[in-house]
Amino acid sequence: MAPAAGAQGVEAGDEWIKVRRKGRRIKSHHPVLPPSNTSNSGPKQRPSSLSVSDVEREHRHIRDQWRASTGCRRLRDVVASCDCGSAITDAICFGLGSFDPEDGSWENKRRAHIQLSAFLYMVEQLQCDKRVPIRCLFQEPIFNSVDEAFIRSLGYEVVYSPNGFEQVSTSTLVFGIHLYRDIYAHALANNLPAVFVGTPREVWEECRASDIPDWDRLKELDDRCDKVEFPEDSGYTTFSSTVIHWRRQSGT
Numbered sequence: 532m533a534p535a536a537g538a539q540g541v542e543a544g545d546e547w548i549k550v551r552r553k554g555r556r557i558k559s560h561h562p563v564l565p566p567s568n569t570s571n572s573g574p575k576q577r578p579s580s581l582s583v584s585d586v587e588r589e590h591r592h593i594r595d596q597w598r599a600s601t602g603c604r605r606l607r608d609v610v611a612s613c614d615c616g617s618a619i620t621d622a623i624c625f626g627l628g629s630f631d632p633e634d635g636s637w638e639n640k641r642r643a644h645i646q647l648s649a650f651l652y653m654v655e656q657l658q659c660d661k662r663v664p665i666r667c668l669f670q671e672p673i674f675n676s677v678d679e680a681f682i683r684s685l686g687y688e689v690v691y692s693p694n695g696f697e698q699v700s701t702s703t704l705v706f707g708i709h710l711y712r713d714i715y716a717h718a719l720a721n722n723l724p725a726v727f728v729g730t731p732r733e734v735w736e737e738c739r740a741s742d743i744p745d746w747d748r749l750k751e752l753d754d755r756c757d758k759v760e761f762p763e764d765s766g767y768t769t770f771s772s773t774v775i776h777w778r779r780q781s782g783t
């Protein structure tokens with residue numbers, strides 16, 4: 532799905548195209564524009580080559596490596612330094628990918644595990660000593676039955692598109708890495724979330740994607756948030772072109 536680490540470009544349909552940057556280069560690339568499945572009614576029955584315990588074992592291994600990394604430490608510092616203000620009540624992870632990708636790609640599988648680890652780590656940090664647990668939801672049309680069972684085994688909910696979009700409120704953490712623009716647009720359509728982790732405005736601008744009907748919402752997000760680059764996963768493109776947006780509490 533993504534080219535080798537360090538490549539410069541963005542995905543347009545099935546192609547990767549080069550992007551010229553006006554200023555500082557953002558290290559990598561991200562997917563843009565292809566139509567996504569924003570509406571699906573239920574689980575796909577794509578067979579899995581893994582059992583839930585296989586996925587659990589792989590997840591523990593990859594998560595533990597990432598938790599010992601500089602990227603994880605930096606994420607902890609970033610979250611600690613951000614005044615989130617209003618409490619986060621729920622967190623929705625969009626488009627994680629499968630833990631057992633159809634093409635068997637180890638890189639895609641690893642990326643899904645690392646992005647899940649980072650999402651849950653952010654939730655853990657934001658949870659702090661709040662009494663009511665932050666509710667976690669996952670929406671990913673390519674999840675197979677084992678992916679879903681794994682997420683549920685961790686105690687979280689899987690929802691089917693477009694239900695996740697409808698759950699986004701002003702106290703939600705929205706987390707979606709390298710998603711297509713229309714998925715972001717759907718996620719932001721009803722409310723601007725308290726925290727949004729995803730592709731920033733400057734990247735869309737550089738793709739000349741600003742002449743689109745849903746652009747105003749992405750611009751509003753950019754205007755109303757403080758931003759910090761997502762700490763990189765050293766040697767990989769797991770969080771390339773990804774920014775944490777914290778909505779300012781003043782509403783300005």
Ligand SMILES: C[S@@+](CC[C@H](N)C(=O)[O-])C[C@H]1O[C@@H](n2cnc3c(N)ncnc32)[C@H](O)[C@@H]1O
Nearest residue numbers: 562567568569626627628670671673692708709
């Ligand atoms: C370019 S991939 C990114 C996958 C992964 N996050 C990564 O960084 O490689 C976009 C993902 O969005 C998912 N997707 C498509 N429609 C969606 C929807 N309506 N809701 C949530 N995810 C969706 C796709 O299945 C796909 O896994």
